[in-house]
Amino acid sequence: MKTNITTSVVMATYNGERNIIEQVDSLKNQTKAIDEVIICDDGSTDRTVEIIQEYINSNHLKHWKLIVNAVNKGWRQNFIDLLNEASGEYIFPCDQDDIWYDNKIEKMSTTMYRNSNIAVLVSNYTELIEEGGHSSTLRSLKTKKDNLDQQVVFTSENVILKRPGCVYAVRKDFVSEVTDYFNQALNSAHDISLWGSALAFDRLYLLDEPTIVFRRHGESSFKKETNEARKNSNYQYRINMLNRYNERLNSLNDYIIEENGIKNKQKKEEIIQRMMKINANRASLLEKRSVTKIIFSFSKYEKPFDYFADIYHVLKLRLGK
Structure with missing residues (x-):
């Protein structure tokens, strides 16, 4: 070296x-x-x-x-x-x-x-x-x-x-x-x-x-920001997190479009758009607070873990836990 x-x-x-x-x-x-x-x-x-x-x-x-x-x-x-x-x-x-x-x-x-x-x-x-x-x-x-x-x-x-x-x-x-x-x-x-x-x-x-x-x-600046965001409702935090992910994904998509020298732009944009669609669907379903609607929306999920996690969180909210 x-x-x-x-x-x-x-x-x-x-x-x-x-x-x-x-x-x-x-x-x-x-x-x-x-x-x-x-x-x-x-x-x-x-x-x-x-x-x-x-x-x-x-x-x-x-x-x-x-x-x-x-x-x-x-x-x-x-x-x-x-x-x-x-x-x-x-x-x-x-x-x-x-x-x-x-x-x-x-x-x-x-x-x-x-x-x-x-x-x-x-x-x-x-x-x-x-x-x-x-x-x-x-x-x-x-x-x-x-x-x-x-x-x-x-x-x-x-x-x-x-x-x-x-x-x-x-x-x-x-x-x-x-x-x-x-x-x-x-x-x-x-x-x-x-x-x-x-x-x-x-x-x-x-x-x-x-x-x-x-x-x-529990004292880092980022940890304090996260705790503040969760203060009122962990359930709403989950919805907000999905929306924040889409903000980040949109920023990445804009960067790929605008910067010269990035290869395979179309493929990368397609990956991002698919992820944003999945996140938006999840946020919308969580907003409805309906276990039934999530159960019948399995095809809109890419990962089984996310599907069952969302059902769990709606049930937890409905049961007041």
Whole structure:
């Protein structure tokens, strides 16, 4: 492997004092030294900024930079801005509370270096579930062999995001495509934009092994958003989730239509349109709250699991449980 390949890690922080030391230790101790670490704090009210600055100073980390936003911009915008700020050839988004295996940078860089078609590489993870946290099951991906590597193929199973942003690496020269996706999509995020843009261009790949310990707790920004959305009704949340999936699918479809260089556009659009139709039918049936209507709509479902799950949730609602 070329030794002068440059790498950047970008981390968005907000009130992360509890776990930040374990995370930055795992960055500092990588077997392949990171050339640039940019940490951008989004208005923490705890000691996150102080802890990070002390860590940088005490370890003489001259290639690490801490930025403190004057105005809170939210984790979504914070991450996409950081991807554009980074200068390394390979850029690694990083959460504030996980623990990276010490060979993550080395393994993912090596994989990307040997295959120039890889624009975005994702890996697997192991979990550390803390109080208030719930397991995020590692979902399987449909892939095909590309010499030594596994390319994630554009299928209905793979279209919706299946990996968290903390297991990604992206080529610097692909960040503009990711940013285009982020800017045009409704309520997008860096991981959705990385996944969707690379999948559309057939440049999304999987390193089929864990590279981090993914901490699951009840205090993450995304977890808080999810809890807020579910606060009034889990049943309505299920309907809203299907509608949000269709918003994401529509954004992906628009991206495929508008971007040059994407192959097999018609086939990809057909996959998306079929998925959107299925989701819309499910949402409509759930809105009716009728078990009978769902039972007689089996042909409108692609997956038996979704069919029986919807029956279960309607029954649960009707029984007042």
